[in-house]
Amino acid sequence: MKIIDTLKAGHQTVSFEFFPPKDDAGFDQLYKSIAALKPLKPSHVSVTYGAGGSTRQKTVELVKKIKHEIDIEALAHLTCVGADRAEIVSVLDELEASGIENVLALRGDPPHGEAQFTQHKDGFGYASELAAFIKSRYSFCLAGACYPETHPEASDATTDLDNLLRKVDTGIDFLITQLFFNNDDFLRFRDRATARGISIPILAGIMPILSLKQVKRFTNMCGATIPTDLLSKMEAVSDDVDAVRQLGTYHAVEQCIELVEKEVAGLHFYTLNRSTATRAIYQQLKGSLLKPTNTN
Numbered sequence: 001m002k003i004i005d006t007l008k009a010g011h012q013t014v015s016f017e018f019f020p021p022k023d024d025a026g027f028d029q030l031y032k033s034i035a036a037l038k039p040l041k042p043s044h045v046s047v048t049y050g051a052g053g054s055t056r057q058k059t060v061e062l063v064k065k066i067k068h069e070i071d072i073e074a075l076a077h078l079t080c081v082g083a084d085r086a087e088i089v090s091v092l093d094e095l096e097a098s099g100i101e102n103v104l105a106l107r108g109d110p111p112h113g114e115a116q117f118t119q120h121k122d123g124f125g126y127a128s129e130l131a132a133f134i135k136s137r138y139s140f141c142l143a144g145a146c147y148p149e150t151h152p153e154a155s156d157a158t159t160d161l162d163n164l165l166r167k168v169d170t171g172i173d174f175l176i177t178q179l180f181f182n183n184d185d186f187l188r189f190r191d192r193a194t195a196r197g198i199s200i201p202i203l204a205g206i207m208p209i210l211s212l213k214q215v216k217r218f219t220n221m222c223g224a225t226i227p228t229d230l231l232s233k234m235e236a237v238s239d240d241v242d243a244v245r246q247l248g249t250y251h252a253v254e255q256c257i258e259l260v261e262k263e264v265a266g267l268h269f270y271t272l273n274r275s276t277a278t279r280a281i282y283q284q285l286k287g288s289l290l291k292p293t294n295t296n
Contacts, residue, residue: 005141007043014040014043015042015045015046015267016268018030018062026273030062037279038070045066068098079107080120080130088130089137103138106144107124175203183259208245252277252281269281
């Protein structure tokens with residue numbers, strides 16, 4: 001099923017993101033984590049996509065298993081990193097032949113150890129180019145990424161929004177935001193996007209904080225910020241892993257409650273391949289999610 005059909009039906013959605021493990025033992029554990037989330041009835045599960053052939057193949061294998069064996073709709077990430085058009089077509093053909101109907105088109109981050117993204121000589125340099133290419137050849141439901149606090153490589157917020165509109169105009173069906181911890185950043189971004197003419201559903205990216213060191217690394221990479229009061233509370237208990245996780249879970253719950261009330265199209269959880277924190281958040285939100293809402 002195409003994810004956009006669920007969004008158009010007027011239901012707030014809940015979805016989860018995972019990444020392919022490096023070994024078979026990791027896959028076994030990941031399948032258990034994903035299966036544990038099935039009772040939450042997610043609209044879909046997304047799987048990230050890294051540079052390198054083995055990682056890409058694992059993404060394809062994982063989305064196929066999620067859809068056909070675990071029986072949850074899957075969203076396959078696809079990036080421009082290190083791939084020519086023939087390689088991208090090969091992945092898309094395999095996804096299509098496997099019955100996968102949803103793809104998230106991304107430029108992608110530079111490979112580990114490289115400071116800047118380098119376009120393959122026979123590939124694409126922007127997510128908008130990749131999205132336009134996919135739309136011209138396939139019938140996938142196509143998702144795109146957006147940044148409530150502005151893409152870290154954009155010169156300013158207005159330019160970033162112009163780039164987003166260009167990408168949406170290629171035929172993107174819905175958007176998923178980068179993680180954020182301040183709902184005001186998301187709500188202001190959503191208002192600005194609407195005013196700019198972007199009317200497709202925008203899913204809010206939520207990441208429960210499980211480790212202060214880890215989240216600082218992530219926010220430095222993606223340009224997100226941690227609210228000063230939350231950071232202060234976490235630094236005060238930084239040596240207590242359980243206390244950090246409790247604060248992170250509580251903050252995520254508070255975020256989600258407000259976002260649901262503000263009629264967000266859906267909540268997309270960055271799980272870091274763990275289901276415990278996400279299930280705990282869902283239990284506290286039970287009854288609030290998946291209710292009818294206005295999603296443009």
